[in-house]
Amino acid sequence: xxxxxxxxxxxxxxxxxxxxxxxxxxxxxxxxxxxxxxxxxxxxxxxxxxxxxxxxxxxxxxxxxxxxxxxxxxxxxxxxxxxxxxxxxxxxxxxxxxxxx
Amino acid sequence: xxxxxxxxxxxxxxxxxxxxxxxxxxxxxxxxxxxxxxxxxxxxxxxxxxxxxxxxxxxxxxxxxxxxxxxxxxxxxxxxxxxxxxxxxxxxxxxxxxxxxxxxxxxxxxxxxxxxxxxxxxxxxxxxxxxxxxxxxxxxxxxxxxxxxxxxxxxxxxxxxxxxxxxxxxxxxxxxxxxxxxxxxxxxxxxxxxxxxxxxxxxxxxxxxxxxxxxxxxxxxxxxxxxxxxxxxxxxxxxxxxxxxxxxxxxxxxxxxxxxxxxxxxxxxxxxxxxxxxxxxxxxxxxxxxxxxxxxxxxxxxxxxxxxxxxxxxxxxxxxxxxxxxxxxxxxxxxxxxxxxxxxxxxxxxxxxxxxxxxxxxxxxxxxxxxxxxxxxxxxxxxxxxxxxxxxxxxxxxxxxxxxxxxxxxxxxxxxxxxxxxxxxxxxxxxxxxxxxxxxxxxxxxxxxxxxxxxxxxxxxxxxxxxxxxxxxxxxxx
Numbered sequence: 001x002x003x004x005x006x007x008x009x010x011x012x013x014x015x016x017x018x019x020x021x022x023x024x025x026x027x028x029x030x031x032x033x034x035x036x037x038x039x040x041x042x043x044x045x046x047x048x049x050x051x052x053x054x055x056x057x058x059x060x061x062x063x064x065x066x067x068x069x070x071x072x073x074x075x076x077x078x079x080x081x082x083x084x085x086x087x088x089x090x091x092x093x094x095x096x097x098x099x100x101x
Numbered sequence: 102x103x104x105x106x107x108x109x110x111x112x113x114x115x116x117x118x119x120x121x122x123x124x125x126x127x128x129x130x131x132x133x134x135x136x137x138x139x140x141x142x143x144x145x146x147x148x149x150x151x152x153x154x155x156x157x158x159x160x161x162x163x164x165x166x167x168x169x170x171x172x173x174x175x176x177x178x179x180x181x182x183x184x185x186x187x188x189x190x191x192x193x194x195x196x197x198x199x200x201x202x203x204x205x206x207x208x209x210x211x212x213x214x215x216x217x218x219x220x221x222x223x224x225x226x227x228x229x230x231x232x233x234x235x236x237x238x239x240x241x242x243x244x245x246x247x248x249x250x251x252x253x254x255x256x257x258x259x260x261x262x263x264x265x266x267x268x269x270x271x272x273x274x275x276x277x278x279x280x281x282x283x284x285x286x287x288x289x290x291x292x293x294x295x296x297x298x299x300x301x302x303x304x305x306x307x308x309x310x311x312x313x314x315x316x317x318x319x320x321x322x323x324x325x326x327x328x329x330x331x332x333x334x335x336x337x338x339x340x341x342x343x344x345x346x347x348x349x350x351x352x353x354x355x356x357x358x359x360x361x362x363x364x365x366x367x368x369x370x371x372x373x374x375x376x377x378x379x380x381x382x383x384x385x386x387x388x389x390x391x392x393x394x395x396x397x398x399x400x401x402x403x404x405x406x407x408x409x410x411x412x413x414x415x416x417x418x419x420x421x422x423x424x425x426x427x428x429x430x431x432x433x434x435x436x437x438x439x440x441x442x443x444x445x446x447x448x449x450x451x452x453x454x455x456x457x458x459x460x461x462x463x464x465x466x467x468x469x470x471x472x473x474x475x476x477x478x479x480x481x482x483x484x485x486x487x488x489x490x491x492x493x494x495x496x497x498x499x500x501x502x503x504x505x506x507x508x509x510x511x512x513x514x515x516x517x518x519x520x521x522x523x524x525x526x527x528x529x530x531x532x533x534x535x536x537x538x539x540x541x542x543x544x545x546x547x548x549x550x551x552x553x554x555x556x557x558x559x560x561x562x563x564x565x566x567x568x569x570x571x572x573x574x575x576x577x578x579x
Contacts, residue, residue: 054286056286073268076241077264083248
């Protein structure tokens with residue numbers, strides 16, 4: 001079976017959906033951050049696949065930018081997690097309850 | 102490799118100045134080891150003022166620089182000036198607030214500068230990747246600012262909530278960008294515009310890309326039903342930061358909306374204007390109705406910020422040059438009045454940090470005339486009472502909508518303004534109609550009073566001479 005662009009795009013869509021479900025249903029803040037990363041990597045997969053199949057390197061260059069932004073986001077996210085940990089002593093999302101949704 | 106010319110550098114001169122100022126602030130903080138006194142705010146204000154001057158200097162230019170990825174036009178210049186004004190006002194309010202809350206953070210000012218830089222990039226982006234990078238630069242600075250009051254659990258929680266939902270929504274936006282890239286093959290607004298202007302086939306990839314892009318934007322401007330993060334984050338963040346992030350990022354997101362949906366995607370408006378209409382109606386109504394029920398003034402203003410995003414969306418749906426000029430006018434007015442209102446609240450809050458109860462405002466209008474008058478101006482402008490800027494902003498936006506036949510939107514908007522009048526005027530009633538509870542001494546630093554008076558005066562000036570500002574923006578609209 002020939003692997004086409006559609007397969008990559010579908011795989012990326014499935015990964016993205018798994019990430020969305022993770023953010024919405026998981027209770028641990030670290031797992032939620034990991035799910036966000038999964039979403040971003042699904043996007044990266046889309047960009048790389050499109051770059052490969054259109055022989056246009058733009059898509060690959062974009063991926064570097066996205067990875068860079070994702071790294072910065074995680075760094076800030078972990079710093080804020082530590083701040084919450086010091087106040088609450090837990091990473092559970094239900095401990096973040098002073099501000100009701 | 103494409104060489105960078107002097108024209109390119111000149112096109113991003115304001116951004117360059119802001120980044121240099123941010124680095125200077127970080128260096129100054131490191132060298133003085135936290136004993137910097139007024140040095141950091143002064144440096145930041147000077148840097149922002151220089152950037153604003155550079156943006157005014159660039160006013161007459163048009164076209165794009167950096168190989169068509171950055172706009173160097175009047176519309177970008179106008180918003181760059183607005184962002185520097187927002188930044189300067191925020192910084193003038195900050196030293197006092199940082200002192201009373203005991204936050205010692207030199208990075209605070211540097212982060213405000215980097216956030217302003219991100220907004221500027223968003224306003225001048227001519228490419229979806231540039232837009233994403235500007236958005237993230239702004240957002241990541243704001244996540245840290247929201248959580249910067251480390252001693253306060255509420256601030257940490259606000260930072261966390263903002264980060265998770267901000268990153269979540271950015272991922273949606275980025276996935277939308279990726280799908281558009283897959284179906285169009287370019288991220289330049291110009292190429293996207295010509296693609297949609299030609300006879301295109303709205304395939305599943307393209308439509309889902311547009312939908313995801315819209316969800317991402319709706320999150321960023323806090324449009325209902327993607328608004329649930331904003332009241333919590335606005336409530337928990339340090340109040341100066343709340344004022345900053347309810348005005349600047351909103352303005353930046355709306356410039357991007359105008360450039361992407363209003364201009365590049367305009368030929369395909371049948372695909373998205375219906376959804377945006379529903380979003381606008383929901384946003385206006387839910388924001389106003391929920392604001393009535395709040396017991397904290399800060400939270401009430403957070404919901405009112407949602408309602409104002411709804412009015413601004415009406416301008417995007419209307420989709421004409423006049424409507425975009427009206428949106429620009431409204432964004433300027435909104436920035437001044439919302440920042441000012443949060444700033445007065447900081448001074449009037451007398452109980453423990455972060456409660457901002459309505460009772461605190463009882464009779465303060467007579468006890469502290471300056472605060473009473475300025476807060477009244479801000480609230481009247483938020484209500485939309487002439488001759489304040491808020492009135493003309495609403496007038497221009499709704500008349501642009503009516504011209505395009507969006508009667509329902511205009512009617513819903515007017516009804517909502519009436520609902521808004523109830524909770525804004527309730528605060529003014531409290532200020533003047535009730536007796537104060539005991540004596541109160543409120544420290545009002547000179548810079549603080551200056552910034553309050555300037556904001557209130559600007560609201561009145563652009564409210565009394567609205568045509569002039571509107572003409573300036575109309576000249577610049579893309």
